Amino acid sequence: MSRKIIIDISDARVSNNPTDVLTTYSLGSCIGVCLYDPSTGIGSMLHYQLPASSMDIQRAKESPFMFADTGMKILLDKMLSMGANKKRIQVKVAGGAAMENGPAGFDIGKRNYLAIRKILWQNGMFIDAEDVGGSSPRNLYLDMSCGTVTIKSNGFEKNL
Amino acid sequence: MALNILIVDDSLLTRKAVKRIIGMIGLDVGNIVEAENGVDALKILDETKVDLVLADLNMPEMGGIEMIHKMKTGETTKAIPVVIVTTESSTTRIKELLMEGVKDYLHKPFTSEEFKEIISHTLEKTNG
Amino acid sequence: MVDTENNLTEAFSKTIEKMAFLSVMPMEKDMVIPEKTILAEISFTGPKSGTLQILTGVDFTKVLAENISAGDETGENACLDALKELANVTCGLLLPLLLISPQDVFDVTVPTVLCGENSPQWNEFTTGQSNCVLNVEGYLVAIRLSYN
Numbered sequence: 001m002s003r004k005i006i007i008d009i010s011d012a013r014v015s016n017n018p019t020d021v022l023t024t025y026s027l028g029s030c031i032g033v034c035l036y037d038p039s040t041g042i043g044s045m046l047h048y049q050l051p052a053s054s055m056d057i058q059r060a061k062e063s064p065f066m067f068a069d070t071g072m073k074i075l076l077d078k079m080l081s082m083g084a085n086k087k088r089i090q091v092k093v094a095g096g097a098a099m100e101n102g103p104a105g106f107d108i109g110k111r112n113y114l115a116i117r118k119i120l121w122q123n124g125m126f127i128d129a130e131d132v133g134g135s136s137p138r139n140l141y142l143d144m145s146c147g148t149v150t151i152k153s154n155g156f157e158k159n160l
Numbered sequence: 161m162a163l164n165i166l167i168v169d170d171s172l173l174t175r176k177a178v179k180r181i182i183g184m185i186g187l188d189v190g191n192i193v194e195a196e197n198g199v200d201a202l203k204i205l206d207e208t209k210v211d212l213v214l215a216d217l218n219m220p221e222m223g224g225i226e227m228i229h230k231m232k233t234g235e236t237t238k239a240i241p242v243v244i245v246t247t248e249s250s251t252t253r254i255k256e257l258l259m260e261g262v263k264d265y266l267h268k269p270f271t272s273e274e275f276k277e278i279i280s281h282t283l284e285k286t287n288g
Numbered sequence: 289m290v291d292t293e294n295n296l297t298e299a300f301s302k303t304i305e306k307m308a309f310l311s312v313m314p315m316e317k318d319m320v321i322p323e324k325t326i327l328a329e330i331s332f333t334g335p336k337s338g339t340l341q342i343l344t345g346v347d348f349t350k351v352l353a354e355n356i357s358a359g360d361e362t363g364e365n366a367c368l369d370a371l372k373e374l375a376n377v378t379c380g381l382l383l384p385l386l387l388i389s390p391q392d393v394f395d396v397t398v399p400t401v402l403c404g405e406n407s408p409q410w411n412e413f414t415t416g417q418s419n420c421v422l423n424v425e426g427y428l429v430a431i432r433l434s435y436n
Binding site: 174251253270 | 391
């Protein structure tokens, strides 16, 4: 019996429970990152809003998952401490849309996407699949039983 | 079998980036050697067994096109697979190089995923 | 003129995003004018002939080198190399936008850099002639395309 674990905006969750389905809604200009190590069954999801903690260092201390760099560092450190391996981790990314009513800042969706690309490059990791850009919000699901990532947007559903 | 790879590019950072991506792919790699231009690359090919050449075209001293021509006429170098990593936009020139035996090409700027796909595809084609 | 500016911005933006994970943003008030500059240039011949130049501050080239190398390289050589490669790749994306016919072929030189006293001052470079001045995440970058 699967259990939906909701990840809010500026939040993240790590899991090794195969009954969990990590879920986040309304990815607009935000980016949702799914990480999954198939060997250990350890996975995580991050829903971040802004590309860099340097934009607001105080805020980043209070809410590290709001930013790509601080959020990903915590997530990766946690997964590795649980036994995951960077070389095995599958990375799937969604969001980064250009939203009309998004947060202030020029094309923040694109900047958010470039931020995760940079972080993954620094960590020596590839993006295995992505669904980014456009102008529609997305819902994102990571099935911890098998690592399958699903996107729902505009009434359509697809696996990444 | 461990691959020996030669990276030919006058940009230090590009050579480093390519080397980094090769490490990320997790290929069975023996030696990775670097050269800044076609002259240095040909010297290395004279002295070292190389299984794959990744080459820029626009370089000082000797560019990639001349280097490839010389490789294709050398007994020990003509069969070495070459992938060009280039800013060259002319499809005419790219097609000529492909007809000369270059295995594939990748336009700069490239993502690490695009590079991985080209290299994996090239090695599959080469190993049959 | 507007076409040139659009073409330069398009080629540069695509390059900087893919190579260095940086984006071009709207100009801000009171942006800091770089004191120590580095100039990279690359020339081309073909259906049109000319030179592409990119001028920016040393600080930006450090960010560029750091991003391209995943943090491994930030020394002076890496900074110069980063800016040369930026000019090289930008030119590669720019030239197809200048084609008159699909069969056109361009030849390009190897990019060069000028730094220290040999590099032009920012105001000297950006005044008078047609330039495209861009804000790359808080750093000023000036790009000039001149035809022979």
